[in-house]
Amino acid sequence: MGRAHVVHDATQSRWTFIVGEHFVAAVPAGTDPAVVAALNERASRTVTVEELVSLIPLGGEGAVASFALVVAGAPSDGDGIPVSGVVRGDVVVDVYSVGGSRRFSDRGIRPWLLADFRAVTAIVIAEDGSGVPRPAEIGTGEPVGRGPSMAARLDWQPGEPPAVEVGGRSDAEVRSPPDAGAAPVGDTVHRPRRLAEHDTVLRPRRHELTPDAAAGEPVPAAEPQVEPAPEQRPMAERQPVTQPTDEQHPEPGPRPRFGLRIGQGDERELDAVYLIGRRPRLGRVPAVGEHVRLVDVPSPSREVSATHVEIRREGDVVVVTDQRSTNGTFIVPPHADRIRLRPGQSMVVSVGTMVHIGDGTIVTISALEDSRELSTDPPTTRRPRT
Template sequence: MVHGTVTSASRAGRAPWDVVVGDRFIAALAAPADDRALSALAEAACDPRVGIERLVQAVPAPPAEPDRGFAIVWWSDGDDATVTAVVRGAAIVDLESPGGSRRFDARGIRPWHLAEFRDVTGVRLAGADAPLERLSTAGERVRHARASLRASEVEWSPVATTNAASERSDAAEPGQADEDTVLRGPVPRAGQGAADVAPAEAARRPSPMVRIGRGDPRAVGAPILIGRRPHAPRTPFAPAGIPELVAVRSPTGVISGTHLELRVEGSKLVATDLRSTNGTVLRTPGGERRLRSGESVVVAEGSLLDLGDDTIVEVLPAREDDTSPSRDDRPSP
């Protein structure tokens, strides 16, 4: 169970969100949310083994509203200071850490945007109409045991907050903060938590490993684009984020030109079907399913991604390396 204090507030003029608080996650869906999605999240609220992939699958976008917003914050088992955040549409997650406060939003990325953050001391789930500001004591305390409610924002802190604690003198100077500004401390790259900019820790992070087809095992650093004739988006990347293009044979043409993307988000490997013509099949110890067009999933060691024509991407055990995989947010369209 995630230890801490959860509070909610309804602010006049701000968008409402249907919120589910679970043992290991907080989810906020644009209100009114689909009853089936809320029921699925409520069912997962008491599951101590629930993973981020299951939570994301619980809130599919309606066909008529592909950008309908949601935000999920999920805590890994036994680590209250490391969270995985997923956002779509107008939903945002504000995070506090010793390095400062910053906003994580979708930036137009589809089907959703995912990143991992460490050294987290507080989070806020809200809409893009909420200002970036420090966590406050204003709001009604939520009983953390599997609550469901409607509010314009919900906050979590690891311990009960007090008015004295919120009256800190290190707030940003007027005009300093914008939608992706650190209020104090160094400015991390978009999508990074405070620990992501620590070289010593980054060097110890194991590199996700894959085998593409019959090729040799390879570490995933920059994004990898796989297909018959893969090509990078025209949008510029940061130098460390220039994608690697891997061409594979497809005698029958079932593999698309640019079929699949592999990228690192925090310590996780994320695979995205790039709206391929014939789709991608994910095989795990728990079963098999076909990814939706454009869908992103977190893939764990032992997973297989079948692109067709005997081209299978195998996710191998991570490898300790002298260098860490670089990560950059995918640029907005």
């Protein structure tokens, strides 16, 4: 799990920190206990950052305006471990590596900002505006074990020997954290060029239009343009890719399968990116690897935009993105209030969520069992005009 310590400071806002086997989370004090319990219930599991995000309500009663989530990956070298992080609101994450530190904040991006880092030796989560701790100051607070605790700051050193419960002492508790060397520590410290391979990992999407989505031959796929790499990207712009390693790790259990039902139609597997609307079309050339299905829906009152909503699978979750529709996209999670997406906004949704796009058309998200039989008829599709 690593070592976790909390620092108490009466002058700063207090946070509830949840320490898991492979992750740490921070939510404001006073957050709905059900949310804290849901995060804590996964403390002993291997989880993804997307799974944790899906547990935090972003709208309606009990919405969490600020939070931070950091999930550790499997060690890949001797200089630290890879981590994925999500931040939103008045919280910052300081990420330490052998070359120094960098501050990770949401920069006003909504619904949240997600980034991947490699070769991480320590993580500090605290209130936005707080100072950046020096490496020697990390891990000097009160040691805590797995579960929730309240404090002003959390220090986490993933990959280190397990933390001890409050009130206990161990040799691991008093050992000094790894020194970051001579690199200065500030809001953002870039690593030396020789360590550039440890910087934030950018993961471009790879897409391709399937033949059945085009009702004919596939659109020729173009290689994605290589852009100057920003250190952080919104979640909707990030797609995990497998990094080759010398060591073969066992495959996790079977991935969940998701389905969707459009209106009163048959339930279908969410095995592609669905663009749904009155007359949907591609707004860009798909990149290599992405399969797209264009689905027409009736809209007598023209409440549904031509290309209204995108529904896709991202890892082990489902993401719904409004395509800057005229009349809006409404998300109705199970047992929760209706949420209206802002134009272009993305949201992770759970099984049982209903997506309202207008003129009575509702898209329902479901979970599929391997034994379930699905309709083999393709959805109504149309080749986009170019």
